[in-house]
Amino acid sequence: MQIKGEGRYLLSRFFSVMKLEWLTYLFVLTVVLILANDAWAKPHPKALYTHTASEGVFRVFYTTEGKHAVPAEDQNGNGVPDRVDDILIQLKAADWFYQTQLELIAPLKHPRYSQSDGIEVHIQHFDQGTGLAFDEPTKPNWYEGQSSTALTLKIKIGSQVDPRFSTTPAHELFHLYQYGYSPFKTKWFTEGMARWLEKPFSRQTQFAVPPSPSSCEQLTGMAYNANGFFDQLAQRQSKAHHREAFSEDHRQFVYTDGSPVIRYGSPFEFRMVKTWLERAGELGVQESRRLGVPEGKWPEPLQRSGQFDVLLCKALTKP
Template sequence: MAAVLLAALLTAATPEMPAVDTPSHCYTVAQRVTLDRVLTVDEFRIRYTLAGPDALADQEDANHNGTPDVIENIATQLVTARDVYRDLLHLHPPLTQPRYLAAHGIEVLVRKLNGINGLSYDEVTRRGAGASLSDCSLTISLTNSLRFDRNASPAHELFHLFQYGYSMFKRGWYLEGMARWIESAFVGPTTPAPPPPSCGSVTGSTYAAAGFWRALAQQAGGSLRYPPAFRMRTYIDGRPVIAVAEFPGGLAVRVMLEALGRAGDAAEQRDRLPRFAVPEAVQKSARYDSDICQAVEALATGRKGG
């Protein structure tokens, strides 16, 4: 499970709720990274340091409030992304999902990541042998070398936690492809929309599958137009957190995740898998590509037929 990796690396419409089983387990992992500073905003605890190998590369503090701008910008993007996902797309936040009943917050570790922008973990953990149950949390890691007023990695990694809450599937083309497309909700599309590919043609890819999810969403749902209050949110330097006026296909995100939740539940029952404890290798298995494809392609077909 992802806890092993973590230990080593240290409204309007009412959405459907997944079937409730038992509360999740909280794993204790070794504290291998020393991050001696923290900014807490709502459920997010952003941990960082100014010295050593994990020190922030950019320590500018333009507003002289004692917190580096990059850390405040991470908090701003995370809170805005959460509000978009929860309040505008009407998704269930991960901390409200049955799988994550033991989690009391989201730890965000800003540290050296050796060439990658971020990681998210699908298990509830607490760091260090002396940690209490109130310390149990979900975890995101972000690199210490980027400026997050110009990069949507915090929103990307947070969306993974939403995905984990809805379904047991961890296929790369689903997780990374959909999350890369979700980035366009904040920064806009980076390339022109390609012709809609078939689901089977993208199952061997990861980020490149973003075009499939974008095309599917635009077939299955309408565009999200941002309220003025969201467009007014800015980073420390005045740049807008949301650089676009609308998110094409955004209103399909909830129905896609709910369809994948139902497909995941059906696969668990069919294959007699343990609820909330499916082995990592099984979650990533290509044998579930057909389950995912059938679930989401039916949404576009149903809308056309309606």
């Protein structure tokens, strides 16, 4: 009986210790998660960026000192430079436009990016160009201020970019939408379409649109100047869409100086973007199977290859 009693005692002690260990583990895990969330607002002291600002899925990393500094003006007194506020509001407006007016699937909702928990926006100095968008989710990088352990999508915006006069944030965000739908990164497709879709956010009363190439073969080698191709294609294909005005919700998006972010009157001519991206996605699936390359895992040279240009063009232009 004493042996049995001792056995019950030891067994009880064992489970008590195990329970204590699990409680300790859960406590430590909770603390780690809380610290990880707080870390978004507190970059590493030696990081390239010294400040953050978050809005929805967007996390902006910036600094007010040195080569990569943004102007420090803060007219609305919210503790965030107006330049950062204006970049965020253009991103939010573009995200709203792409999802509600064009009915596109948000990048983070595509299977390719299912492990990503947000979109990082890094504001830095550019010697050339004004922005970049990366198609692969990034791993944690304390030097750039990234404190989360989760993968994220990344955009870089030039610190010289004033979004009141530049469409760079909307342009770079649209690339993430393109990357979510298909693997193709040939420049006439990515840059030409993104340049054309800057139109709703542009201050230009006459948005420059070059002539469209006369054949699919002529698109190879083109880039931003392929926006004429998409402009002409939209005019031909969007006749069936109603010429309704933007939802009144677009008026909520204003810059810190009170000027509107969305300036174009109607989304009807841009409705075909959804069809184009879906067709590109279908072609990407077909080519993945033909080449034996996993979807979402195409090597960079294949993504940028011109071998798909004619097929892609024909997919977009079919009735």
